[in-house]
Amino acid sequence: MLYRETGQFKTSYAADMAIFPIRQDRIALYVLLAIAFIGIPVLDALQVWPFAGEYLLRAILIPFLILSLAAVGLNILTGYCGQLSLGSGAFMAVGAYSAYKFGTGVHLPLGLFDIAIPALPVLPSILLGGVMAAAVGILFGVPSLRIKGLYLAVATLAAQFFFDWVFIRVQWFTNYTSSGSVTAPELNFFGLIVNKPVERYLLCLIFVTVVALLAKNLVRGNIGRQWMAIRDMDIAAELMGIRPLYAKLTAFAISSFIMGIAGALWAFVYLGSWEPLAFNIDRSFQILFMVIIGGLGSILGSFLGAAFILVLPIMLDQVPHALGIPISVETVSLLVFVVTGALICWLLIVEPHGFARLWLTGKEKLRLWPYPY
Amino acid sequence: MVAFGQFLEVLISGLLAGVLYSLVALGFVLIFKASGVFNFAQGAMVLLAGLALVRALDLMVAKGMPFWGAVIVGLVFAAAVMSLTAYLVERFVLGPLVNQDGLTLFMATIGVTFIIEGGAQMLFGAEVYPLPLFPTDAWFLFEKTFEGGILVSKIDVWGGMIAAVLVVGLALFFQRTKTGRALRAVADDHAAAQSVGISLDWIWFIVWLVAGLVALVAATVWGTKLGVQFSITFLALKALPVLIIGGFTSVPGAIVGGLIVGAGEKIAEAYLGPSIGGGIEYWFAYVLALAVLLARPQGLFGERIIERI
């Protein structure tokens, strides 16, 4: 009975088109934001369980936020625009290494003229990382105009393997370090040094909140409808005057931009120093699974999927231990494979729109409660 | 003549390596033709078949069975595992997903890939297992014509011969047997095939079984060459560009595509590698596929698609 919209009348289309037209949803969102922005930092300062030590922030919340961001990016491309990508890792890598280059100074001797940009502050570096990823995304999106579905998946796989190779072999990108591993510059935001886990967490949280809001606005506006039209029935969309070129390339650009930022944050804020391996094809599959499990075509789903994929291995590790069943680390990692795969198959069969749809169904039920219909 | 001899050596080794790609690509084509499913799990099936084979074989040898006997037991056991897999996949994943669009089915096979990869290694172990089925040393040919001769690895030749036998066998299966003809009927039109009394469940099981057996054959060759190990699945991913180049629906396309990719990446590695940094093999096939896609979206041997609405 708590969750009912009776009596909430909308008097304008603007009110009807709000992100959360139902009051209870709005309240829930404010509560969630308050917990995220105020509650968690306070609990961390007090070192209350489970925030004792830095494990929860460092190993769960920060990666959760960053990977959610990447999942939002992929969801725009795959979930909303229907273009399957197996190359998310590559776009994240382009973001990370571009941000690194901008952050440490770009010097590119081209013979006739040299490109030399001094080291930029962190924030513009990260954003430019996103811009570079967007440019690469557009480049690999161009084939999507002629090829569809599985064929495009292979094109994105080409991006994945090509960039894996580039960042291992082309030492210019790693500033010629002997190990191939690079270290992020100091996280200095307008004089504010972000260092402690809780500061890193808040930084990611701000990025995620802003990007998720902007992404939500895009998908429920005109361009979002164009993307979904292309996804659902591209021929009909074209005959209605929707330009596939524009729709697909904007999806590639915006999706890659977000993934590039996620990649830069992953490298700068979560890892600190990293190798190309951090963005290999396993990462691409991880992000794809988040999107499938969370819900194709749902911003909320990106978060649910990211949470699930991150928590699953921890659960599979902890639960048998708690029950007194000895289970080796290796078995856990293999079990994660099996459970994830099985869940993907199961969801595709029973609920192709993932957790997000289950969530919606739950809300419907709650509205009608205590009546079944 | 040294340069030409070297080129020949690279070309031959590339073509023979390409045959191995073709072997996996064949499995893809079989499933795609009959069910319209693009089976991402083909590489995982090679790993599963290889692990089942090598583990059963090692066990039998440890129990004192002669090697050839152990090989037979291993092959039979692996074939049994592949048929069980085919049954389970058909029954629990593809059966319920019948009539879904290609992309959903593709994502489901990615799920299947992870189940098989995790499950196979949990059951049979996750280490590198040597599989000494074929000789791995090399011949030196034309030693009189070229200085040092042309090095040809025996395992690659074995692979080539096995692939040839397999292709002939499959061709006979499709042309001469009742099941093979039913398969072709299903490929042409699901509904029509059902209406003349062909059971789709049965046919799809057969398709996955045949693909599983092709995976087993590929596993014998690859396992001998590299040892049975997880990274085999990545080599199997190369079957994707092979298919793009050859066309998804064409058996000859899979073979020619494999040869092009195999030879192309070896030649690129040998001649471009030194100037732009080694390891081109890693991405060459995919970028080549991308180029082919842009020029000819249906692949070299694929059929042109007419869109209707």
Add this chain to the structure above:
Amino acid sequence: MRATGGPEIAVGDVLLSVEAVSLSFGGVKAVSDVSFDIRKGEIRAIIGPNGAGKTSMLNIINGFYHPQHGRITFKGATRSRMRPHEAARGGIARTFQNVALFKGMTALDNIMAGRTLKMHANLFWQMLRVGPALKEEIEHRHRVEEIIDFLKIQDIRRVPVARLPYGLQKRVELGRALAMEPELLLLDEPMAGMNLEEKEDMSRFVLDVNDHFGTTVALIEHDMGVVMDLSDRVVVLDHGIKIADGTPDEVKNNQAVIDAYLGVAH
């Protein structure tokens, strides 16, 4: 409701004409040497037995298929081939034989998608959803709600179209086409698979669209009763060839048409 651009064409003048159009797929002739015209403000039916090339004809008109021979003149501009976006921009809207809605979207979003060509706020504003983007969104929502009222589908606006019954899907699809405010509306079997009541509803909508908005309609239909009642002029195709053209009465009594439908060998 009127699409912008192009010269103003008076009622009764030729809006679109196809001249000597031929289309074949790898040797199979779908349409051969067909000419006819559509006048502004009329309801024009295209009929013929199965495989006569009717849908191919619509596909040619809105640029999805490119004919090998012949010319298409739309609003005074002559082309050898139409392009889909030119057709849409010029004011040709379309429904499809097998409903081609955007299955994952709600009825409301489907119809809103029909307004795409008329929305111009750039990505920056859309991202922030303020200023021009929000204003535009609300403005077009008003127009879309008018269409929703007209088609009496208020109660299903938030339902994903995949869940709707067939008859309603057809109605939403008509709504999506109307949202484009077309000058020429192409309907490919709008009443296929409907029961009598649904057919009557749909006929009423087609007549209303034609009457109230002055939209020119070209429709393919198999139900002869509907065709004879609705249309001003009828063109008959058989095996890709035009065999008759005229008012419903003329066509009804044409020997070639009777033969084609009864299957006389020729």
